[in-house]
Amino acid sequence: MKSAAKKPSARPGVSAGELKRIALSFPGVEEGTSYGAPSFLLAKKFFTRLRGEDNSIVLIVGSIDERDMLLESDPALFHITAHYRNYPAVLLRLERLDPAVLRAMLERRWRAIAPKKLLNAGTAPAKATTAKKR
Numbered sequence: 001m002k003s004a005a006k007k008p009s010a011r012p013g014v015s016a017g018e019l020k021r022i023a024l025s026f027p028g029v030e031e032g033t034s035y036g037a038p039s040f041l042l043a044k045k046f047f048t049r050l051r052g053e054d055n056s057i058v059l060i061v062g063s064i065d066e067r068d069m070l071l072e073s074d075p076a077l078f079h080i081t082a083h084y085r086n087y088p089a090v091l092l093r094l095e096r097l098d099p100a101v102l103r104a105m106l107e108r109r110w111r112a113i114a115p116k117k118l119l120n121a122g123t124a125p126a127k128a129t130t131a132k133k134r
Contacts, residue, residue, distance in 0.1 A: 012096060012098035012101075013094060013095045013096070013097065014094045014097045014098075014099055018099060019057060020040075022102055022103055022106065023106060025125075026042070026047075026107070027110075027114075027118055027125070028043060029041070029047055029110070030042075032044075034049055038050070043115050043118075047109060047110070047113070048106060048109065050094075056094060057092050057094065058089055059089065059090055059091075059092060059105055059109060060088060060089050060112075061088050061089065061090055062088065062112070063088050064086075064087075064088050066088065067080070067089065067090045070090050076093070076096055077092055077093055077097060078090050078091065078092060078093075079091050079093065092105075
């Protein structure tokens with residue numbers, strides 16, 4: 001019985017529709033374009049986008065060292081192309097991506113680029129807002 005309960009989490013995956021729903025759930029995030037490709041933006045800054053050519057999403061991380069650590073930690077999930085080699089970005093394969101991991105990574109990106117008025121207005125993502133209530 002335990003193996004049956006674990007089976008759904010053993011096969012993670014995020015559809016393009018689920019990516020859109022999760023990305024747009026963050027305050028201030030809108031659909032837009034980045035270098036001519038459909039993407040999600042926050043205050044006109046790149047948030048994330050779907051790469052249809054390899055069914056991955058593009059995510060900016062804190063540094064190239066962090067990106068390299070992610071690549072080493074789970075090469076089935078994280079990868080890059082030559083285009084991203086000198087940039088602190090990582091690609092995440094949608095079919096290997098757990099929705100909770102996606103949400104956590106996008107929340108980190110949201111906090112890194114959100115305007116101060118969004119951060120200070122109590123409009124932070126629900127999970128973080130709940131933790132900060134007094």
